[in-house]
Amino acid sequence: MTTxxxxxxxxxxxxxGLAARAGLERMDATERPPLRRPLAxxxxxxxxxxxxxxxxxxxxxxxxxxTEYLNREYESRRRPGxxxxxxxxxxxxxxxxxxxxxxxxxxxxxxxxxxQTRELQFPAAGGRALTCTRxxxxxxxxxxxxxxxxxxxxxxxxxxxxxxxxVTSRSSHGRxxxxxxxxxxxxYPGDVDPDAVALGEFARGLLAALEPVLPPDRxxxxxx
Amino acid sequence: MATPDRPAPPPEPAPAAEDDPRLADAFLRWVRAPENRLTVxxxxxxxxxxxxxxxxxxxxxxxxxxxxxNYSHGFLVPLLSLYFAAQVYRREGAPASPxxxxxxxxxxxxxxxxxxxxxxxxxxxxxxxxxxALLAALVGCFTIVAGPAALRRYWFPFSFLIFMVxxxxxxxxxxxxPLQLMAxxxxxxxxxxxxxxxxxxxxxxxxxxxxQMFVAEACSGMRQLTGFLALAAAVAYLSRRPGWYRAVxxxxxxxxxxxxxxxxxVATGYVMHYLDPRYAEGAYxxxxxxxxxxxxLLLLNSVCMLMDLFCAxxxxxxxxxxxxxxxxxxxxxPILAATEGWPSRRVAGALSLSASATEELS
Numbered sequence: 172m173t174t175x176x177x178x179x180x181x182x183x184x185x186x187x188g189l190a191a192r193a194g195l196e197r198m199d200a201t202e203r204p205p206l207r208r209p210l211a212x213x214x215x216x217x218x219x220x221x222x223x224x225x226x227x228x229x230x231x232x233x234x235x236x237x238t239e240y241l242n243r244e245y246e247s248r249r250r251p252g253x254x255x256x257x258x259x260x261x262x263x264x265x266x267x268x269x270x271x272x273x274x275x276x277x278x279x280x281x282x283x284x285x286x287q288t289r290e291l292q293f294p295a296a297g298g299r300a301l302t303c304t305r306x307x308x309x310x311x312x313x314x315x316x317x318x319x320x321x322x323x324x325x326x327x328x329x330x331x332x333x334x335x336x337x338v339t340s341r342s343s344h345g346r347x348x349x350x351x352x353x354x355x356x357x358x359y360p361g362d363v364d365p366d367a368v369a370l371g372e373f374a375r376g377l378l379a380a381l382e383p384v385l386p387p388d389r390x391x392x393x394x395x
Numbered sequence: 396m397a398t399p400d401r402p403a404p405p406p407e408p409a410p411a412a413e414d415d416p417r418l419a420d421a422f423l424r425w426v427r428a429p430e431n432r433l434t435v436x437x438x439x440x441x442x443x444x445x446x447x448x449x450x451x452x453x454x455x456x457x458x459x460x461x462x463x464x465n466y467s468h469g470f471l472v473p474l475l476s477l478y479f480a481a482q483v484y485r486r487e488g489a490p491a492s493p494x495x496x497x498x499x500x501x502x503x504x505x506x507x508x509x510x511x512x513x514x515x516x517x518x519x520x521x522x523x524x525x526x527x528a529l530l531a532a533l534v535g536c537f538t539i540v541a542g543p544a545a546l547r548r549y550w551f552p553f554s555f556l557i558f559m560v561x562x563x564x565x566x567x568x569x570x571x572x573p574l575q576l577m578a579x580x581x582x583x584x585x586x587x588x589x590x591x592x593x594x595x596x597x598x599x600x601x602x603x604x605x606x607q608m609f610v611a612e613a614c615s616g617m618r619q620l621t622g623f624l625a626l627a628a629a630v631a632y633l634s635r636r637p638g639w640y641r642a643v644x645x646x647x648x649x650x651x652x653x654x655x656x657x658x659x660x661v662a663t664g665y666v667m668h669y670l671d672p673r674y675a676e677g678a679y680x681x682x683x684x685x686x687x688x689x690x691x692l693l694l695l696n697s698v699c700m701l702m703d704l705f706c707a708x709x710x711x712x713x714x715x716x717x718x719x720x721x722x723x724x725x726x727x728x729p730i731l732a733a734t735e736g737w738p739s740r741r742v743a744g745a746l747s748l749s750a751s752a753t754e755e756l757s
Contacts, residue, residue, distance in 0.1 A: 172496055177540045178437030180499065181506070185444035185536075188510040192448065195517040274568055278575065279609075280597030310596055329518045 203351040204324045204386035210241040218376035220245040238263040256358040265348030271395040272317045281308035293374040296382045304393045314361035318370045320393040324386045325350030331390045418484040452529040455522050459561040465618050472559035480552040493542025506535030523563040551632050558625040575615035582660035602668050616656030623648040647698045655691035
């Protein structure tokens with residue numbers, strides 16, 4: 172077989188690959204949906220919670236690889252003095268998913284308290300329930316709790332199915348997302364809300380306020 | 396033309412390609428030959444199709460190499476691979492043209508498998524799988540066109556390309572996070588033992604006076620690890636030593652990289668404690684990294700020298716067709732001799748990154 176024929180065979184196989192790829196892409200078209208409204212449009216007043224924006228250092232924004240973010244402190248009106256810190260990170264390329272508390276907090280010297288980690292469910296739009304992971308971390312005598320969940324927008328059923336498998340259901344798969352994504356983290360001192368009652372109240376208000384912001388084509392995840 | 400009153404000009408030197416065949420020259424000659432016009436067009440079409448098919452992976456490489464400090468060495472890897480291929484060509488010349496359908500089945504199988512893996516990444520965007528598919532497809536195309544004998548000859552330049560592939564983030568984090576914590580713990584333990592009390596909380600170290608030092612992910616040692624592994628693989632390949640020697644060279648990259656990294660963390664801690672925390676940032680910190688990289692190279696060199704003591708008898712340089720045996724003695728150690736046309740099948744002495752080696756590699 173001459174080199175020319177070999178090149179022809181090679182080109183034929185590659186062309187076949189290109190055609191198959193084009194067909195598959197057509198069947199599995201994915202876009203990276205933007206948020207329907209800016210995150211800043213989230214109300215400062217959430218059912219019993221009063222918020223204020225907290226500036227974020229530039230280097231944190233850079234490292235978070237964020238397209239849009241929100242960093243607010245909400246104080247409970249029912250229980251004055253009870254404050255929750257809300258960090259929302261939307262990324263068009265899905266790269267922010269890497270910033271899971273399971274990686275960030277241990278890196279800052281916090282040790283995970285397995286016994287305080289639990290899954291919680293909050294009512295969300297359409298009568299469904301959103302599952303959130305509440306993680307507990309300790310540093311010396313300090314204990315911090317983090318409510319965590321995230322969304323991936325625009326991916327297909329197959330991606331969603333595979334992502335839910337134990338081997339892939341980690342939010343640190345940031346760069347492999349085909350859609351856009353958003354993480355929600357709620358930080359607070361563990362001793363002010365050991366049973367996650369306040370977190371539940373806050374999450375209910377937050378989910379209702381988030382609904383007009385989130386693209387409808389989304390999947391929800393909670394395993395960090 | 397020579398005439399009686401005009402002495403004949405000295406004979407023109409033989410074309411360099413014959414004495415010292417160069418891959419680039421051979422490639423240009425092949426491209427320019429009129430009889431190869433159609434084949435060149437076919438090869439160009441293959442290249443264009445390949446780039447079109449794997450454009451996402453190529454973009455992923457570019458993005459990783461330009462934005463991720465852990466893979467900023469990525470641009471060098473294909474260049475080094477080309478260099479290795481050129482060395483193989485210089486040493487062994489052009490491979491014989493494949494006969495019959497030799498290589499078509501093997502290459503087709505490789506390319507077909509690579510295409511399937513690539514197609515899987517359409518619905519399941521796993522960059523790592525796509526990157527590996529690109530490498531496999533490259534090997535497949537090469538095997539189809541050049542045959543299995545050429546693949547056997549050029550296996551290392553292709554294998555070396557693995558060092559340009561970014562690890563999946565989940566896998567990277569799983570390796571880097573424990574390394575990061577280990578570097579923090581070992582460094583704080585060492586500093587405590589040497590009279591600098593350090594409180595280590597995760598990756599945050601508190602030095603006397605409340606000075607905070609954070610061991611970032613970049614200080615996990617992964618960056619050194621990937622760099623040293625690539626370097627050690629190249630050294631092992633060029634050393635022309637026995638298999639065990641090469642394996643030890645490659646494996647030694649792991650402890651050396653981790654040791655160099657931990658030393659860097661300790662050095663940063665000392666700088667912050669004894670000098671000024673400002674000297675542990677920015678350009679100073681980068682300089683520290685460069686110096687510690689140098690220390691790593693010295694350690695790798697020392698490992699090679701140590702092993703040379705054990706394998707000196709195994710591979711005493713034999714007579715070479717082009718180099719007198721005395722040359723090895725006269726020049727000391729033609730380290731990485733393989734890079735200079737491999738006059739001998741073995742390195743004629745200890746393998747180390749001495750000046751001559753640096754010249755070769757530069």
